[in-house]
Amino acid sequence: MITLIKKEIEEMNTEICSYIEKVKEKTVILYPYNDQSIKLAKIMKNEMGIVVEYYCGKEKEVLESNVISLDDLKIMSSMNDIVIVLSEPTKTWFDDYSLLKTFGINDKQILNYEQIKYYIAIQENGYIEGFLEQIFKSGLDNLKFSRSYIILTNIEKCKSVYDLLEDTLSRKTYLRILCKNIMQCKFYFDLPQSKQYFDESVFKISDNESFWDVGGYDGDTIQQFVECCDGKYDSIVTFEPDKEMFVKLVSNSVQYKNIIYFNAGLCDNTGMMMFQKRKFGASRIVENDNNDNDISKIYGIKGDDIHLKPTYIKMDIEGAEKEALAGMKNTIQLFFPKMAICIYHEPEDIWEIPLMIKKISEKYHIAIRHHSYTSSETVCYAY
Structure with a gap:
């Protein structure tokens, strides 16, 4: 590898x-x-x-x-x-x-x-070898190289994901993302695919989807979903724990039919949890408050406790994706929904999430796409 x-x-x-x-x-x-x-x-x-x-x-x-x-x-x-x-x-x-x-x-x-x-x-001779050597020497002691080091020391797990990917574009995208993360390369002009979450080269949306928008933000994905299926869907369930953003979410999507709104985060346990408010839609669940004024308590819901049938799940929740997937393992196994799960928030997500999905159900096919000119918006599609 x-x-x-x-x-x-x-x-x-x-x-x-x-x-x-x-x-x-x-x-x-x-x-x-x-x-x-x-x-x-x-x-x-x-x-x-x-x-x-x-x-x-x-x-x-x-x-x-x-x-x-x-x-x-x-x-x-x-x-x-x-x-x-x-x-x-x-x-x-x-x-x-x-x-x-x-x-x-x-x-x-x-x-x-x-x-x-x-x-x-990269104009220097031997830059690649020298950089890789620097990463291994520094290890986790140097924060600059921490993401690179974590990936390199788990490269066999990355290979396991690479080997199970469904198509050539997925393998190319996955390999290139690994290289950019390792080398800390900020050029992304070579990767983006259009229609994030609704890329028809992966799978198509049917006319009767029950769509779960996990990380609803301001309703932007709901709007894209409704446009994608031309308003022909069964239901939408959306989760957004940020109170201010939740108000915008409801305001921007109230014209659409059959929506259930949860002002809560999807996670592996139902109950109260710590939540850090950040800019650019990057608010996230955290383990403790650390005396941070931007941290407050929000309500979290375990997906299996909801008892609804999703047919398509989109998930962008700033590093809490694995916990959310764990909390709805039974739901996923029972209904086998299509899924689009972000895998760029934490270094381990790029291999842990695809392997976790396959562990939940071996039936899933896995594809990878990247949807921006920055390091954000790498998505694992399961179907």
Whole structure:
């Protein structure tokens, strides 16, 4: 499996280099305009041969001739020959990414600081071998390499999943995701498939589904489901523990028929539990409060205690997927629903969840798809 991984990493890096060559032909804009972006522009010119033509400031008006405003960037957003590089080397890059997406800018036209760093690093001879050696030496002592180390030390379990996957695209996607996680590669332009949860290359939705939306968020998946089946379904059961988000969920889906709402989390035990509120739909169940003001108590429900028949289950609950599956083991074995379960929240999810589903029922076929230009939205489909 390690030999297969190394070969796939080499292929992945070749594709990245080809992609960057095309970026060199584009109009490159750095955002936001600050001391960091000025330093990054010099690095990009010296290390990559990319000349930055413009900076974009966060203010509406700017004075420098090569600095444009956000309003200017909005006007330019429809142009196919621009690439925006997010210069902040911190977690705030996702806020900037989300802003640019509201302008209608295509994902392939947005690069981030970590991607630039990765491209420069892979130009070194022996980078792959050196990086893998560094991971094994550091082990779990270095948080930077912890996810990589966990995957590499469980590579035979990953191979077990790889061997049981149903189709060529699943095996390619799974292998590439492993490589990106191991190498900490932030390029995802090569993976996304459309129609998350409703990808017809995996399975089709029937006209009488009983759909369980586990992690209902603001009702976005319910809307997609209703559109996908043209309103022809039996029922919808949705779970959302965040009280504020639950209000939005109900408001956004109240026009649809036959919906049961649970302001609760799906888990392996019915009762109260700790819940941490986070941004971007990343709120999650936690083991204790740690004196965190963002943590409160919510109600959790064991799926087997509900006594309803699902035909299709979608699950995106920020790392609590295994507990939720365990809590509805009997329901799954009895009704054999189709499932779409997210497997990207915890390092172990990428092998533990597919193997867990097969253990619950050997009848399941397993497929893997990835649905975004970031590390999020890798989904295990079971049918």
